[in-house]
Amino acid sequence: MVVDGYSRMTLGDIASDAVDLVECALDDLRNRGEVREGIDSHTLATICFGSYSAAFLRGDSDREDLAEKVAATLWPGIAVVHT
Template sequence: MSDTDAPQTSAQRGGRPRDPELDEAIIIATRRRLVEDGYSRMNIGDIATDAGVTRPTVYRRWPGKFDLVMDALDWGFRAQRNSYPTTSLEDVPPQQALTEAIKRLDPCYFNPDAMVLMGNFMAEVRRTPELLAMVCEHAVEPRVRLLEGVLSSLQERGHVRDDVDVRTISTMCFGAYFAAFLRNDDHADGLAERLSSTIWPAIAVPGDAA
């Protein structure tokens, strides 16, 4: 599926065609309820009301709220990718590519309520441990792997030292957004640029570090 296609639900992957606009209305209502109510308190009835549909309409598409939330997370990440600048990161200077990749780590890049969502998901770890595992698979790892991929590419192209641990760097950068949020900083205001300017001299090959 391409990034420009309409979001596909679990039911759609089973083969029965659905109305993409109706699916999207339900997905958006789900994402709003996740912010307002959290996973445990949200229910299909409220989601259906918010989306202007009936409960059976939702259940014809998803067997329950866990599957619905999984697709809502996937929808959000696809929407984020669709909002990226079209220029390939391999066509910009190395440090600029690093900066842009760090920007894309921001949980709030597309959704300003993402930090609240993450907090809600982490609060569910004892009641619904599989939920956090799903969030890591569908919302965390895809973002972190983007930065890991850029750093690995820069290593292959001779701009970043071969001994740099790309996983650790990526984890540090991802965590920086949460630290800034918890410290009441404006987490998105220039954070990627500050991280990049701090990290780049330590990881770049001598000719690129200046």
Template sequence: MMDSREADTEAGEAAVVSRRGRQLDPALDEAIVKATRRRLVLDGYSKMTIGDIAADAGVSRPTIYRRWPGKLALTIRAIDFGFGVQRDTDTDLRLEELSAPEALIEAVRRLNPYHFNPDAMVLMGNLMGETIRTPELLAIVFEHAVEPRLGLLEGVLADLQKRGEVRADIDRHTIATLCFGSYFGAFLRAEHDSNGLAEQVVAVLWPGIAVQQ
């Protein structure tokens, strides 16, 4: 953790670079964000420093402050980066082309924290550990990374209800929470290979939520 002199130095650097109008390099942005994500895994938010991130990314601290005002803003960008990669890579769900169980399996698969980041569980654990010290950080995780994923699954369940294939009386919120939690449960039971977990979860859920023909 930085001392007061380091904090004063970095604040001064931020003030200086904020007055410069240089064109920013997107490649450096990505390098900094990826270095931040790695430091969040290795050190956690509280112990992570701008100096360490700069060293890992091969840039100076003023280069970082030219882009972000401080560690919290950079961390928020790093969180959004991971979700953006998933959002940009996943194709739109075409429910009309999928059977109801297939659509639900795909929605549950997209909850998987491992899908694009093998360190996702450690990263999430470190961020959850900041609940007391930096509660606003977990709020950002909830808003930017958790709710969009859960909202997708709840939306798929709602569409399947409209199709008459899922019962109208189900609790979509609780089902989404259970599905998301299955990945954390598998991790804690040392079942780190999450391939096939979506199919297993839906196989258990489907008989209880499907409209009986």
């Protein structure tokens, strides 16, 4: 959105950019053989972003290790097992 000649991002724009960033990271991991083929990277990225949104809306004060907790929860289900 542009207001008075300045570009202003909406909350929707910010959310979309955040999901896109995580989705690209997941796609890169898949391309490197670290994440299983066939995962829905957009849905997983949305889940990751949703965890941050929920923590913020709940007013959680301890969000410092949230990324690690989300990754530790999701990783076993999406990672390629190297034998």
